[in-house]
Amino acid sequence: MDDGGSRIRRRVSLPKRKRPSLGRIFVAPTAAELERGDEKEEEMVAENRRRKTAGLIPVEHNDSEEDMFGDYDSFTENSFIAEADDLEQKYMQLPEHQKHATDFATENLCSESIKNKLSVTPIGNLTELQTDKHTENQSGYEDVTDEPGADLLYDVPSSQAMYFENLQNASNDFGDQFMKERDGRSSSHNTVNEELPHNCIEQPQQNDESSSKVRTSSDINRRTSIKDHLKSTMTGNAKAQTPVFSRSKQLKETLLSEEINVAKKTIESSSNDLGPFYSLPSKVRDLYVQLKGIEKLYEWQHTCLTLKSVQERKNLIYSLPTSGGKTLVAEILMLQELLCSRKDVLMILPYVAIVQEKISGLSSFGIELGFFVEEYAGSKGRFPPTKRREKKSLYIATIEKGHSLVNSLIETGRIDSLGLVVVDELHMIGEGSRGAILEMTLAKILYTSKTTQIIGMSATLNNVEDLQKFLQAEYYTSQFRPVELKEYLKINDTIYEIDSKAENGITFSRFLNYKYSDTLKKMDPDHLVALVTEVIPNYSCLVFCPSKKNCENVAEMICKFLSKEYLKHKEKEKCEVINNLKNIGNGNLCPVLKRTIPFGVAYHHSGLTSDERKLLEEAYSTGVLCLFTCTSTLAAGVNLPARRVILRAPYVAMEFLKRNQYKQMIGRAGRAGIDTIGESILILQEKDKQQVLELITRPLENCYSHLVQEFTKGIQTLFLSLIGLKIATNLDDIYHFMNGTFFGVQQNILLKEKSLWEITVESLRYLTEKGLVQKDTIYKSEEEVQHNFHITKLGRASFKGTIDLAYCDILYRDLKKGLEGLVLESLLHLIYLTTPYDLVSQCNPDWMIYFRQFSQLSPAEQNVAAILGVSESFIGKKASGQAIRKKVDKDVVNRLYLSFVLYSLLKETSIWTVSEKFNMPRGYVQNLLTGAASFSSCVLHFCEELEEFWVYRALLVELTKKLTYCVKAELIPLMEVTGVLEGRAKQLYSAGYKSLMHLANANPEVLIRTIDHLSRRQAKQIVSSAKMLLHEKAEALQEEVEELLRLPSDFPGAVASATDEA
Ligand SMILES: Nc1ncnc2c1ncn2[C@@H]1O[C@H](COP(=O)(O)OP(=O)(O)OP(=O)(O)O)[C@@H](O)[C@H]1O
């Protein structure tokens, strides 16, 4: 720990990156300066408390699949591992030393193969898809609306008529059209290719042949000599540590030969076919074709990848419209880092579901190309991460887990092993506490590692300069979008096209062609049915609704007016979806989905369980479902594009739409490779017209740092970890650090009335007063005083447990009180202690249900309530609406209610039953459970640091397990595989796939045949994820074996004998 700390400090002192000028940075504050801000600080604390309470957003917090509590981490020291790393580093240094030269080196190693390929496959192939075809065919839907059929059902809008008329031909036509589109597309590729001036191999690494040859041979020589050097060094090392016992000697020899093998393999693997595809093996290109259907890079992707700044490994921000293909660029850069530079990579994504999607997508690459793909989301992720002997790791993490991972790497002195950090949806840095966490993560990397490259991407960035300054990054942008997006507004029955050239930003497009009955008019005043039936069922459609309830209502309303003909479309597949939903719900099926799915329609919001959501998403992606009514979270979540996106109103919940939100939602329109066009229609009322016109013309919103605004979850947490990790422990260094944050860049705009120095001093005082850190004043001379800080036990416990500092006092008090009389006759008391505090404030108990549950408590359980100070009479009075004079702690009452829900879940294990019993959406119940599982492990880590709470440790280990796997124990190993949720695990288990080994060895084709409703893509992803996990586990075990066999570095006599021999 100390060691790591000093290493960090050494690094920090290097003139790593240019920092903003620091003004008073090296001026230590006087004691008086530290005292002065007292009043201000109190105000600030009070203000922040107020802000905190006022800022609690109910429900919406759970709307996303945020990794709410998935941020526990543990930083167990492991000197064995550290030692192993040192050894490993020696071997790995070979390619690492050559990191910057890798492109040359690897290219040269296989120059022959490149030359061969040069003549056959010009890399110029890898380029843009021309978009001039956008106007070519406005696709079927406009034709469909031309003439309503005469035999139309009265209540069916005319837009459906054409569909039914053409039903016979429709699928054929669609097929033809699809083929035509595809053909057109591929011919366009060809044309582009022929015209392309570029050839990737001719890109920056290009050198004339002779020099290349010279480098090739010298490189090989160098490699050989390094190899020899390695061998001799290792032999020397081994000799130096000649153990006293012969058994140890034997072990050492075995180890040595093993190590030599590893070194050999490393050298061999780095000389594999590297180079042809952006310095990567041509296999990478084949994999993209095979697995993702990507045959050529868009021109911008090529340009971006060959930018000088990218070649020089400078930090980079790039911004392109939604669907622009940003991910591919990031992926290629990540692969370069893993395979060429041979360093680990961290990719930070905003949601658990997206992390899982990415894990599934990249596992096959990992298996084929020889690197690990590790999941850091929800309850998954190892801290500190396993040190790998040979292969590198790609960590795919949520914002919270990414932060914990970086902390852990800093603590163990391994941050330099991280070669690249990629942040998707970089604009999220401006969003609440998650933004603050992202900012802390990046600021820590910038401060502690001068070799880690940072790349951020987003579709919705405005004030890029601020971000550039913060990340010291270059910027690349382009307006490219492979599928043109046409934006429309609908007011009454008129559709306008958004046209930046027009005077008020819109031009008339058409009148909506529909025939509505009076009933339909009343039920569907916004003409949603007419709009969706212009595209479904052959094309997909998303309808964004302001609230969850509204999603369900709109789905039902639409289905009520859809003709029976819609039932016939993919009838069998839809039946399967319903059956599968029933399976995963233990026979339960949401009545709304039961009515809508037969029409190909479903709602999509956080009220669904993750199992249900996954199943519905898969059905939508494969075209079985053609319409989702959804909340805005879908826009930021998984990749579910549509031909047409409809915004039912310019509102998200009660708030008027923001430009960024609007862009994200409409950005889902148009699938690359499938649609020739995407369209969005925003429905609005006359009264909102002015505001909407402004919305469509104004620039995207700026993003601002939340580091200071988020106080306990922001700057406080940051300072505690800076001190805890020994990144910066005195006032000057902490101030220095603050200067390099995003907040530091924007401080003049965000908090004019205070200087950064004052903010730093005040925050440190707050932490000191809370007993989380302690100040040591060092008098360097009569005038010079230095304030150093060290973390207290409570501070360390809060930091290790990643407890929101707003709750660390109360958690401490609750646990302390628990020691006086913990009721262990039932789990209720313990569950209460691990019920997350921040969910409590959002909870509104149903008092009747509360009362019913209360009256069913056993005497022991009643005793728990009594100890907590919640009486049956209070709940009874609440249930009957009586006035209550006695003052009761509302937070305790609400927390107990949530504990009832969790307690009930542990007893019944069915989310459905519990959600019915408590009248809560099942998605919410599931979130509560995941939240409690994570918080329970946070509390465990909190207790581990405080001796007085030793008694809780064993109890919490068990409780965390119970909460994490609230399913049958036999399903747990299967559910460890990314993408295998409870429902799927049950299916696999009953089909005989009972362990990870079973899954890793499964044949995807057999899986498809034996498991209901499993697509080929899913089957392949499950098998590759399982393989990857098995690999990882095996490697970790091997690692452990080696550690066990290794002679401890502090072995008595080892140093002496080494010196003797020298
Ligand atoms: N060169 C290419 N050729 C064909 N398809 C591509 C290419 N590059 C990317 N795609 C496909 O385009 C789709 C959108 O790409 P991607 O998800 O990277 O977009 P994005 O820019 O990240 O958009 P968003 O801002 O919405 O996240 C994906 O399905 C991806 O596979």
Ligand SMILES: [Mg+2]
């Ligand atoms: Mg993206």
